[in-house]
Amino acid sequence: MSKIACSVYIVTLNCEAWLQKTLQSVQQFDEVIILDSGSTDHTYEIAHQFENVKIAHQDWLGYAAQKSLALAQCRNDWVLNLDGDEVLSEELQQEIVQVIQQDQLDALITPINDVFLGVPNSKHTKKHAKVRFFRKSKGQYDLANKVHENVVVTGESRRAEHDIYHYGESSIFVKVEKNNQYSNLKAAEKFQKGKSPSVAKLVLVMPMTFVKSYFIRRSCFNGWRGFVNSMINAFYAFLKEAKLFEQHMNRDNK
Structure with missing residues (x-):
């Protein structure tokens, strides 16, 4: 079987x-293409x-800069980004092959199916989606984003019909640890962009985000896991x- 004319790039650390x-x-x-930032497990052997x-x-x-460097090493016109804890579904692979053959689109906005505590999302849950498959010449990273990096595509894109499965949230501990790290980076990013903290947002953001996640994005269909998530x-x-408040407090106390 001939290879799919597409480069895959992945950044790893102990995956x-x-x-x-x-x-x-x-x-x-x-x-x-894998760019590893210092794994001490069996990442290289695998x-x-x-x-x-x-x-x-x-x-x-940093997330955007690391992925941007990995992208630059890809030799094909079409590229696909995965994380080291994600799996491409067979259905999405076929969809990618069709897009390459038809040669009309520039990107697919791909649903990410978070497998939280070992169980994928319900089919009724609204999944987050990101550009993960695109023409190399039409996509680049916004290097100002410290976390939740995204590819900016100049061209025509559509939402993919099939999923990438994300297995990284294997326990509550892991998810909370990641969120603690990511919130540090996002607060620093907001601070560097000159954004001011808001008391109203501090008070309201938690209940509003819960409503969005549980009801609007329909995580309620995932049972008790959906509530916890x-x-x-x-x-x-x-x-x-x-943490944005904390950044401003630390600056003012210097």
């Missing part, structure tokens, strides 16, 4: 838990098992605003 499944899901692609994978070290530059999402939103 052994899911990397095998990640790389198995893209074995049919022409090449996989990567070396796959003929289409190239792995190299790069000290951590929405509560953590709400607290994450609160942390970002609280």
Whole structure:
């Protein structure tokens, strides 16, 4: 079977838990570029098992900058970004092949199916979606984003019909730890952009985010996991605003 004329790029750090499944899901692609920022687990051993994978070290530059550098090393006109804890569905792979063959679009906005505590989202839950597959010449990263980096595409895109499965939120502990780290980065980003904290937002952001997550995005269909997930999402939103207050307080006390 001929390889899919598309480069996959991944940034990793200690991703052994899911990397095998990640790389198995893209074995049919022409090449996989991995930029690793210092793994001490079996990430390198797993990567070396796959003929289409190239792995190299790069000290951590930040999410957007690290992915931008990995993107620059891709040799194909079409590129696909995955994280080391994500798996490409077979259905989405076929959708990607069709887009390449038809050569009319410039990007797919891909739904991310978060497998929280080992269970995927209900089919009724509204999933987040990001540009993950695109023409290399039409996409670039906004380097001002410290976290939740996104590809900015100049061209025509549509929402993909099928999913990328995200397995990284394997426990409540892991999700809370990630949100604590991400909220530090988002608060610093807001502070550097000159945004001022808001008492009203500090008070309202948590209940409003819970309503959005649990009811509007329909996480309620995920049972007790959906309630827990929405509560953590709400607290994450609160942390970002609280830490922005902290940034301003620390500046004023200098």
